Structure formats: C-alpha cells, structure tokens
Amino acid sequence: DAGVIQSPRHEVTEMGQEVTLRCKPISGHDYLFWYRQTMMRGLELLIYFNNNVPIDDSGMPEDRFSAKMPNASFSTLKIQPSEPRDSAVYFCASTVGRRNSPLHFGNGTRLTVT
C-alpha cells in the first residue's frame, strides 16, 4: 500500500500565478479530504468528497480556491490567482466510510507564494 500520494512536495510561485496541487488517495477509500496547515491556525478542513462528489466545501477560503475529483483515484486543489497569505502546507487525506475509521494523510505540499 503506497499510502496517499501528493505532488508536488514543494511549490514556490509568484503572487498571481495559478497553482495546482495533486492527490492520489488510497485505493478503495471513498472519502477524500483537503486540509491546510499553518502555525497560527493548525489544520483546517477545506473540502471533502464522498464517492467523487463534493460534500462540504464550507472551508474553502474564497473563490480563488477550487477542488475537483474527476475519478476515484485523483483529485486536484487549484488556487488562481495565488496570494502570499495562501502560503501553507496542504494535506490530502482519505478514508473508508466506516464508523471511526482513521484518516490517512499524505505527506503534504508546502506552498510558498512570494
């Protein structure tokens, strides 16, 4: 089991540029989550999907953020245009929809917007 795979591991971009983060969940998991982690705010849920359908996107900061899950093995989080305050570590996680199943996190993408 390769675990949740995220790419890229690091992304440095200039303000105003488009950024796309990618995630491959664990095979067989039917829930996928995008989180953002900063020192000030800790881990925050941005959006989550069940069976490729977005269920709750109330954590998405604003219209500059969008997420898609075109199939069960791939998801993207896009920021357009990026701003310096978007600098953070973005995590993808997946789980099976069983009571008390743990979340399995990827190793994150560290985004720096200059």
Add this chain to the structure above:
Amino acid sequence: KNQVEQSPQSLIILEGKNCTLQCNYTVSPFSNLRWYKQDTGRGPVSLTIMTFSENTKSNGRYTATLDADTKQSSLHITASQLSDSASYICVVSAQAGSYQLTFGKGTKLSVIP
C-alpha cells in the same frame, strides 16, 4: 464554538522517561476523540481513536485516556525514544458520521539523549 485545547505547547524530555500530554475539548455533541502523531515534514498518522464509551486505549507505548464527563483526554508515552520526537495532535469529532473534525494545535515533543 467547538474548541480543542492542548497542553503543554511544547515539551522536552530525556530518552527513556515517560510523559503525558493533555487535551481539553468543548466539542458537542461528542462522537469520538483521536490522537495523531505528526513527524516533521510528514502528514499526521493515527495513534488511537476512542468513542464515548471507551476510557482508555493503547497502541504500543502510547496510552490514551478519555473522561467524557470532564471533556478531557490524555496521551501517555512510556519509555520515550528519540523517534517519539514529533507533534501530537488531538482531534474531536462532533457527531457520528460527520467529518467536521476539530483539531487542536498540537504539542511539540522533543526527546533528547
């Protein structure tokens, strides 16, 4: 407002010693409480998950306790090892079937030789 508070913020202990990390929450209604370990530069990894009816759960040298009446949990690490150096995050779920988890900001543990 649902909140999870962890203490201490950071902790330094000698290798081989025991330690206890604290978590207080105001999340309601309560479904379960999770402890995660996050190594530097990595994603969090689940250590334990406890429901309302469980008051203790172990995972190797890690033992979590839960007092649902006082809304407190602790994570006890026995005979610490250098590899225990990490952040430990307490996470509370408000209701069964919900993935709106409330995360604490973590306790950063450093184990030194």
